[in-house]
Structure formats: C-alpha cells, structure tokens
Amino acid sequence: MSKAIPWWFNSLLLPLANVGLAFVACAIVLWLMGIDVLFATHVMIDGALGSGEGVGYTLYYATNFIFAGLAVALAWQAGLFNIGAEGQALIGGLGISIVCLYWVPLPMILLFPLTILVSALFGALWAFIPGWLNAYRGSHIVITTIMFNLIASSLIVYLLVGPLKESGQMAAVSTTFPQQTWLPSIENMASYFGVTLQSSPLNISFIWALLCCLGTYFYLWHTRVGFETRVVGLNLQGAKFAGIAQRRIIIITMLLSGALAGFIGLNEVQGSSHQLQVEFVSGYGFTGIAIALMGRNHPLGILIASLLFGALYQGGAELAFNIDSVGNDVIILIQALVVLFCGALELMLKPSLINLFRFNSPKTEAGNA
Amino acid sequence: MPFFILFVLFLISLSGHSHASLTVADKVQSTRIAVVYDRPNKFDHSFNQAVYENGVVPLLAQGIQVKEFEPANPAQTEQGILKLARRGYQPIIGIGYATAPAIRKAALRFPNTAFMIVDSIIELPNVQSITFDEDHGAYLAGALAALMSKSGKIGFIGGMDIPLISKFSCGYLLGAQSINPKITYLENFVGPTLNAWNDPTKGRELAIYQYENGADVIFSAAGGTGLGVFQTAKDHNKFAIGVDSNQNSLQPGAVLTSMVKRVGRVVFEHVQAFIAGEWQAGPYRYGLAGGWIDLARDQHNQVIYSDRLHGEISNLKAKIINNQLPDIVRLRQCSVEQ
Numbered sequence: 260m261s262k263a264i265p266w267w268f269n270s271l272l273l274p275l276a277n278v279g280l281a282f283v284a285c286a287i288v289l290w291l292m293g294i295d296v297l298f299a300t301h302v303m304i305d306g307a308l309g310s311g312e313g314v315g316y317t318l319y320y321a322t323n324f325i326f327a328g329l330a331v332a333l334a335w336q337a338g339l340f341n342i343g344a345e346g347q348a349l350i351g352g353l354g355i356s357i358v359c360l361y362w363v364p365l366p367m368i369l370l371f372p373l374t375i376l377v378s379a380l381f382g383a384l385w386a387f388i389p390g391w392l393n394a395y396r397g398s399h400i401v402i403t404t405i406m407f408n409l410i411a412s413s414l415i416v417y418l419l420v421g422p423l424k425e426s427g428q429m430a431a432v433s434t435t436f437p438q439q440t441w442l443p444s445i446e447n448m449a450s451y452f453g454v455t456l457q458s459s460p461l462n463i464s465f466i467w468a469l470l471c472c473l474g475t476y477f478y479l480w481h482t483r484v485g486f487e488t489r490v491v492g493l494n495l496q497g498a499k500f501a502g503i504a505q506r507r508i509i510i511i512t513m514l515l516s517g518a519l520a521g522f523i524g525l526n527e528v529q530g531s532s533h534q535l536q537v538e539f540v541s542g543y544g545f546t547g548i549a550i551a552l553m554g555r556n557h558p559l560g561i562l563i564a565s566l567l568f569g570a571l572y573q574g575g576a577e578l579a580f581n582i583d584s585v586g587n588d589v590i591i592l593i594q595a596l597v598v599l600f601c602g603a604l605e606l607m608l609k610p611s612l613i614n615l616f617r618f619n620s621p622k623t624e625a626g627n628a
Numbered sequence: 629m630p631f632f633i634l635f636v637l638f639l640i641s642l643s644g645h646s647h648a649s650l651t652v653a654d655k656v657q658s659t660r661i662a663v664v665y666d667r668p669n670k671f672d673h674s675f676n677q678a679v680y681e682n683g684v685v686p687l688l689a690q691g692i693q694v695k696e697f698e699p700a701n702p703a704q705t706e707q708g709i710l711k712l713a714r715r716g717y718q719p720i721i722g723i724g725y726a727t728a729p730a731i732r733k734a735a736l737r738f739p740n741t742a743f744m745i746v747d748s749i750i751e752l753p754n755v756q757s758i759t760f761d762e763d764h765g766a767y768l769a770g771a772l773a774a775l776m777s778k779s780g781k782i783g784f785i786g787g788m789d790i791p792l793i794s795k796f797s798c799g800y801l802l803g804a805q806s807i808n809p810k811i812t813y814l815e816n817f818v819g820p821t822l823n824a825w826n827d828p829t830k831g832r833e834l835a836i837y838q839y840e841n842g843a844d845v846i847f848s849a850a851g852g853t854g855l856g857v858f859q860t861a862k863d864h865n866k867f868a869i870g871v872d873s874n875q876n877s878l879q880p881g882a883v884l885t886s887m888v889k890r891v892g893r894v895v896f897e898h899v900q901a902f903i904a905g906e907w908q909a910g911p912y913r914y915g916l917a918g919g920w921i922d923l924a925r926d927q928h929n930q931v932i933y934s935d936r937l938h939g940e941i942s943n944l945k946a947k948i949i950n951n952q953l954p955d956i957v958r959l960r961q962c963s964v965e966q
Contacts, residue, residue, distance in 0.1 A: 424791075430729065460703065532702065538821065587700045
C-alpha cells in the first residue's frame with residue numbers, strides 16, 4: 260500500500276530532518292569538546308532570537324545572505340556557477356561609496372534608488388566581463404569569477420590606500436560618509452512610528468532584500484527571459500534547438516546575478532559601516548553558495564536558508580563571545596556541518612523517510628532538482 | 629557553569645561606573661578589561677601573540693579579569709566592542725588598525741568608557757591612541773640587513789600594501805642605504821586581503837623568488853606569513869628578519885633578528901596606569917628609547933647577530949634616539965607621509 264509523495268515532504272520534512280541531523284552532529288562535536296551542550300544551545304538560540312538586538316543582527320546577516328544566495332541561485336538557474344559574488348559585492352560597495360562620498364545633496368527617497376541603481380550597475384559590470392568571456396570565448400565561469408574576486412580586492416586596496424584614503428588612518432578605509440547618506444535603520448524607522456527597538460545595524464536594505472526575493476521569483480517563473488534562463492540551465496542543446504539565444508541569456512543572467520551581489524554593499528557599506536572597508540564582504544559571497552545550495556536555488560528556500568544562517572552567524576558570535584572555550588573555529592565547524600547535511604547530503608535521508616511513510620518510490624523525480 | 633556566568637554577568641551589571649573610592653587591591657579585583665584581537669587569530673606567532681603573552685598573561689597573573697575577544701568579521705568587531713562597553717568593561721583595548729573603526733564608533737557612543745587603540749590614532753576624549761616608531765626599528769633592521777648582505781641585495785615582504793607597512797619598508801630601505809647606498813632592494817606584498825597576515829605558503833613563494841634573485845636577507849613584515857619566509861631562509865641557508873613578536877626561536881640560525889614591538893608590555897603598563905587612576909586619553913608614541921621597539925638578541929641568534937654587528941646597530945640606535953642621524957629628516961618623512 261503506497262501513496263504519492265505530498266508537497267510537504269520535499270519542501271518541509273526533508274529540510275527539517277536535515278537541519279535536525281546537522282544539529283545532532285554539532286551537539287556530539289560540542290560534547291566531545293567538553294562543552295555543556297544544553298547551555299551552548301541556550302546561548303546560541305537566546306543570542307540569535309532572544310533579544311531585539313539579537314533578532315536585529317540575525318536579520319542583518321540574513322540580508323547579506325539573501326542577496327548573495329539569490330545571486331548564486333539566479334546564475335545557477337542558467338547553469339552558471341558564479342562564485343564571484345564576493346568581488347561583485349566589493350565593486351557594488353565601491354559604487355555606493357563613490358555616490359555617498361561625492362554625494363549630490365539628494366533626499367533619501369531619491370538617494371536610495373540611486374545607490375540601488377549604482378550598486379547594481381557596478382556589480383553587474385564586474386559580472387559582465389566573466390559573462391561575456393564565457394558566452395563568446397568559452398572561458399570557464401568558475402575560473403574567471405574567482406579571479407575577478409582577487410582583482411576586485413586588489414582594486415579596492417589600491418583605491419583605499421590612494422585616492423579614497425582617510426588621512427591619519429592606518430587601516431585601509433575610506434572617509435566616513437556624510438550622515439545624510441546613511442540608509443535609515445529599522446530602529447529609526449520604528450521610532451518614527453513610536454515603536455522602540457534595540458540598536459542593531461539592521462536597515463532598510465532588508466526590505467529591499469525581501470523585494471529582491473519576490474522579484475527573482477517573478478523573473479524566473481513568470482517572464483519569458485526567466486523561462487529561457489531555466490531552459491538554458493536545464494539543457495543547453497535543447498535550448499539551442501528551441502531557438503533560444505543562449506549567449507544573450509548567459510550575459511543577461513550574469514548581469515542580474517552581479518547586480519544582486521552588488522546589493523550586499525547597500526547593507527554593509529551604506530547601511531552599517533558607513534565607510535568602505537577592504538574586508539566588508541568577508542565571505543558573504545562564498546556563503547551565498549551554501550545558501551543557494553540549501554535553498555534549492557529557489558527564492559523562498561533562499562529566504563529560509565538565509566534566516567537560518569543569519570541566526571547561526573549571530574548565535575555563533577554570541578557563543579564565541581560568552582563561552583571562552585568556544586573559538587571561531589568551532590562556529591565555522593557548526594556552520595560547515597549545517598551546510599554538509601542540508602546541502603551536500605540533502606538526499607541522504609530521502610529513501611529511508613520515503614520507506615517510513617510508505618510513499619511511492621520517486622524514480623521519475625530523480626532529475627527534478 | 630551557567631549559573632557562574634550569570635553570576636558574573638550580574639556582577640558586571642552591578643558595577644557599571646562605580647570605580648571611585650576603592651583601595652588598590654579592590655581596584656585590581658574590580659578591574660575588568662577587554663582585549664579585542666586583530667584578525668586572523670590570537671596565536672599568530674606575531675602581533676596578537678605579543679599582546680597575549682606579554683600583556684594579557686601578566687595581567688591575569690595579577691588577578692585582573694581580562695575578557696578576550698576574537699572577532700570573525702568587521703560586523704562582529706563592532707558588535708562585540710559595543711557589547712563589551714555595555715557590559716561595563718574598561719578599558720577596552722583594540723589591538724591593531726583593523727579594530728579602529730569599531731573602537732571609534734563605540735567610543736562615541738560610550739563617552740564615559742575608556743578605550744585604547746594600538747597602531748591607529750583616534751582623536752576622542754576617551755581614547756588612548758598608541759602608536760610605535762616602526763620606521764625607526766625598520767631602519768635598524770635595514771642597516772643590519774645591509775651589513776649582513778654579501779650580495780648587495782636585500783628583500784622586503786610586506787603583508788598588505790597599506791600605510792602601516794609603508795612605514796616599515798620606508799625605514800628599512802633608508803637604513804640599508806645608510807650602510808650601502810648602492811644596495812638593491814626587492815619588495816613584494818603578500819596580498820590584498822586580511823589573509824595576507826596569515827599565509828605562510830605565499831610567504832614561502834615570495835621568499836623563494838627573492839632569494840633566487842640574489843637577496844640574502846629578507847625582512848618579513850607580514851605577521852604569521854613570516855613562518856613561510858623563515859622556513860625558506862633555512863632551506864636556502866639565507867637570513868630573514870622577523871617582526872612584532874620575538875620570532876628568533878622559530879628557525880634558529882636563519883632568523884637573523886626580530887624587530888620587536890613591545891605591544892604586550894605597553895598594554896600591561898597602560899592597564900597598570902588605569903588601575904592607579906593615572907589613565908589619560910590622548911596619543912602615545914613609543915620608539916627605540918626605552919626599548920619599546922628593538923632588534924631582539926637572544927640565545928637563538930647571538931652567533932649570527934654577532935657582538936660586532938650588535939655594536940654597530942647600538943651606535944645607530946643611539947644616534948636615532950639622540951637625533952644625530954645624518955638622514956634623520958628623511959627618516960622622519962617615513963611617518964609624515966602617513
């Protein structure tokens with residue numbers, strides 16, 4: 260007696276089981292290290308969700324992960340592995356800095372759209388070159404995008420040591436932007452409506468990130484270009500046969516992917532640090548790959564994975580801060596275990612769970628990633 | 629364990645700003661300082677470790693509570709420093725220029741909390757800015773390298789191409805030229821990201837390049853990356869000069885000397901001053917006078933860094949301290965350019 264697999268199996272039960280398994284593995288590791296697991300769990304959950312500040316930081320980190328995850332996922336839908344989100348974000352941040360440092364005295368209602376546009380343009384420009392090389396010269400996108408990360412980093416260091424340098428600073432950072440250009444924080448926006456929130460770097464770009472999720476979903480599943488993108492990703496030969504201009508699709512996809520990555524600068528540069536720092540991306544672009552993997556390259560999945568990872572980042576920071584025997588390496592280990600179980604081993608539990616619920620074996624679903 | 633931590637938190641919340649009218653012993657007991665390390669990590673065999681070994685460990689031995697914090701990214705640095713300030717830690721010591729933006733922000737938000745920043749200058753009424761005359765130490769290192777070099781070629785490997793490191797390379801080159809005006813100088817930087825301070829593999833590659841191009845002494849001003857440089861020096865039977873911590877023992881016989889920056893001792897002394905109530909905000913500069921910057925000489929290198937060389941370097945050192953150096957004006961330029 261067997262029945263078809265219901266929708267909640269793939270989209271709810273399986274991810275939850277994977278996350279659960281990851282946490283069991285984390286608990287074992289922490290226990291082996293002689294750390295009080297229950298207390299550590301409490302510190303992590305309380306740190307990530309237990310206070311207004313914790314939630315603020317969780318959502319703030321999640322904002323970066325949403326942008327990075329969407330950037331990687333969008334490219335992946337066209338079969339392109341964009342691991343250059345790191346560099347595209349850096350260049351996007353550079354564009355924002357230029358606008359904010361030499362700002363035209365615009366009100367925020369005009370400045371925010373302008374910085375969105377500029378960060379998108381700069382990020383897209385940085386993704387365009389690898390995209391073009393891939394489309395017209397057949398260069399491998401993995402190689403070119405990762406090289407462009409290093410080029411972006413060198414360019415930023417050069418600019419921050421030279422033209423954009425703040426005088427008297429040993430660090431390679433730009434001058435702090437004029438206060439009028441800072442993105443409104445959620446804290447300030449809430450106080451405008453009479454609600455008092457605890458201080459955190461969470462800002463309006465979180466709302467923009469949510470809109471980007473919606474936009475990406477609409478683009479991929481409800482427009483013609485989006486459809487063509489997915490066809491190119493699923494079967495290049497088929498796309499060619501169907502008369503889809505795949506070079507055009509590759510370039511458009513990389514432009515959009517780079518633009519999404521460039522938005523990380525909104526949250527980090529204009530929303531939080533209010534100056535350009537060499538290391539402001541600090542791995543968010545790479546974490547975006549894990550986010551896209553965990554979120555099955557779907558905007559909703561990416562949103563959930565970003566929230567989970569935001570909580571892990573913030574909870575992990577609290578854990579390392581409050582328990583001296585937990586170093587940063589332990590936090591990375593915990594994150595890595597979550598990626599391992601939710602991403603790389605995502606289908607490991609599937610057969611046994613299917614047996615458990617006596618569903619039909621999903622032979623026909625094998626290629627339906 | 630949980631209750632203990634809660635108890636400590638409780639104590640912290642009680643003793644926010646009530647440091648007045650306590651005895652010195654009470655003050656030692658009630659002083660809770662915070663040390664925020666530079667990335668990549670505390671045990672880098674160099675800058676951070678110097679703070680830990682010569683600053684934090686003696687303070688702990690004294691019975692002072694030291695909260696150590698190793699941030700994993702810039703957002704965490706800021707978050708952590710703000711949290712430390714909120715919990716009443718004082719002084720909060722930012723180790724390294726990378727913590728400067730966050731220290732500045734926290735110092736503005738907590739004007740009654742004492743902050744210290746090493747390797748950067750923050751002009752705020754509640755911040756002590758501690759800088760070192762790295763260029764002077766580098767000058768001595770350059771002179772020693774030139775005295776030691778047989779090929780007339782010396783190398784410099786810097787972490788990142790940033791103002792702090794230009795101060796090193798500038799002094800180093802001047803020092804070398806003071807001994808041999810025609811010296812050939814090779815310069816490489818490890819990379820554009822913070823990983824540059826902890827990349828021994830890249831350090832090794834650059835060192836191989838410089839040694840094979842004829843350099844016989846390399847000054848490595850790149851933190852933990854130096855480990856790769858020292859290893860290569862050993863393999864090539866050449867010399868290297870370490871930085872920040874005394875790195876002589878890492879490859880005895882190959883590490884000619886280390887330009888030590890006694891940042892740990894400075895932290896220790898400043899915390900003592902804080903306990904004694906003599907803490908003053910403002911800029912503090914430490915140099916060769918008093919040995920805050922020096923070329924390390926110990927059992928690991930006293931054969932190669934011989935008495936004769938040591939004598940010459942000591943002469944130069946005295947000249948710099950007494951402002952009698954012929955090219956003192958040019959040496960001053962090294963820090964003015966920043």
